[in-house]
Amino acid sequence: MYFAALLARTEDGWEASDTELDDVETLSDLADLAREASPDEDTVLVLIEQEDAWFGVVRVDGEEDPRIYVSDAAAAARSSYGEILLTDELLGRNPGDDGDDLDALDLDGTEDGESDAGDDEDDEEGGAGDTAAGTGETVPHGPVGDAEVLDDLGVSEKELRSMSGDAVGEIAEALGVSEVLEAVR
DSSP states (O other), rough: OOOEEEEEETTTEEEOOOOOOOTOOOOOHHHHHHHTTTTOEEEEEEEEEEEEEEEEEEEEEEOOOOEESSOOOHHHHHHHHHHHHEEEEETTOOTTOOOSSSGGOOOOSSSSSSSOHHHHHHHHHHHEEEOOOTTOOOOSSSSOOOTTGGGGGGGHHHHHHHOSSSHHHHHHHHTTTTHHHHHHO
16 A cells, blocks of 8 residues: 655645655655655645655655655566655666666676576575566665655654654654545555
C-alpha cells in the first residue's frame, strides 16, 4: 500500500494534500506537481511511503532542483513510484549510460559461464543490491540521496536515517503537522 502527500509551507504554516501520482512519470513531473502546490515558491515536500518497505522525501524550493532522499533504493527500485525518484544522479550513474560501454562491464573472471560462489551468498543476504526494473542496473540496498534534506526543518540526518514503518507520520510529527497530514490520510 502506498501513501503520497504534499506538504506546502505557507505564511500560515504547513498545508497538506493527498496526491495522486498516477500521471507522474518523471522526477520533473513530480517537481512540477509540487511547485503547483505553492504559488509563492515556498518549500514543498512530497512524502511517498510504501508500507514497511521504503519511503522517499522530495523537497522542492521554488525553481531549484529537487532534493531527494530514499530510505531503501533497492526496495524503491521495485516500485513504479520509487523508480521516479531513483535518478541516474541519485544513484551515482552517468546520465544516458546504457551499460554497453566496455568500461562499465565487471569482468571478474566469471564471463565464461563460471559461477562466482560469493554471488549466491550476496543474493541470499541482501548483497550489493537489486536490479532496477527494466534497466539491468544494480541498485544499492539502503538509503540514497540527501539525508540532510530536512535538517533546517528540524529532522536531522540521523533521525531521518533511523526512520522506518510510519516514516511519513514521524516526519509530520517532527514538523508539527501530524493533524494536518492525518486529515488527508
